[in-house]
Amino acid sequence: MENLKISLLSDSHDNIENLKKVVDISNDRNCSHIFHLGDIVAPISAEILKNFNGEVIAVFGNCDGDKIELKRVFNLIGGEINKPPYKFRLFNRSFILMHEPFLLREVILSGEPDFIFFGHTHECDFRREGKTVIINPGETAGIKNKPTFYIMDIFKDDFEEINL
Numbered sequence: 695m696e697n698l699k700i701s702l703l704s705d706s707h708d709n710i711e712n713l714k715k716v717v718d719i720s721n722d723r724n725c726s727h728i729f730h731l732g733d734i735v736a737p738i739s740a741e742i743l744k745n746f747n748g749e750v751i752a753v754f755g756n757c758d759g760d761k762i763e764l765k766r767v768f769n770l771i772g773g774e775i776n777k778p779p780y781k782f783r784l785f786n787r788s789f790i791l792m793h794e795p796f797l798l799r800e801v802i803l804s805g806e807p808d809f810i811f812f813g814h815t816h817e818c819d820f821r822r823e824g825k826t827v828i829i830n831p832g833e834t835a836g837i838k839n840k841p842t843f844y845i846m847d848i849f850k851d852d853f854e855e856i857n858l
Contacts, residue, residue, distance in 0.1 A: 698785060698850070699723060703843035704731035704793070704813025706739060707757065707835035712858050713742045716834060716843050719856065721747050723845055731813035731831070732756070732778065732793030737763040744771035753778040755793040755813065781807070787848055795830075802826055809848070818842055818855060827853070834858065 701720040706713045720728055726748045732755025734740050743750045750773030754761055768775040778792040779801070787808040790801060795812045802810065802823050810828045816838045819830035832842035832855075841858040 699725040699727075699845055699847050701725045701728045701843060701845050702731070702811055702829060702831045703728065703834045704831050705733040705755070705816055705833035705835055705837075706730070706735070707733055707833070707837060708735045708739045709835040709841070710739055710742055712834050712836060712841050713739060714745075715858050717742060717746045720845070721745075725845060727751060727784070729789075729791055729811060730775075731791055731811055733758060733813065733835075734764065735759055737767045740764055740767040740775075741771070743773060749773065751780075751782075751791070752776070753780050753791045753793055785848060798828075802828065820844075820853060820855070829853070831855070 703716055728746055728750045730752035732753050735757055736759055752775040764775055780791045782789055790807045790810045792812045794814045805824055807826055812830050816833040818832035821828050831844040833839055834841050834843055843856055846853045
């Protein structure tokens with residue numbers, strides 16, 4: 695597998711300019727996936743993700759408005775948006791995407807996933823517990839804190855916080 699970079703973002707809250715920056719940087723860095731951890735908010739913001747050259751996987755957040763329309767936009771752009779927590783496997787690794795970190799401690803203690811990604815708090819969090827990597831990429835919107843997201847290579851064990 696030649697390209698295993700994933701962009702990880704959350705809480706873009708209709709900040710279209712920052713969302714465009716994430717897409718541009720992700721394309722420039724040859725990321726294969728974007729994972730959005732909720733609070734895109736409006737479908738018009740989700741349309742920005744169509745400019746990404748890879749696959750987009752997202753979960754709903756607590757501030758996402760018209761979930762039916764968001765789902766429709768994701769279908770149009772060839773991405774997917776799911777109810778959290780969303781569990782799946784990719785590149786033979788297990789992932790859990792969630793917005794609010796409900797039952798986070800229990801999921802970590804289960805030792806099941808390789809990666810747990812969450813948002814909601816608008817604060818960056820990067821840690822390892824056992825084999826599990828836990829990341830909150832902060833907020834892309836820049837409402838409460840500086841706007842950030844992560845780019846990671848899951849096989850090279852490389853995780854980079856990017857300031858917008």
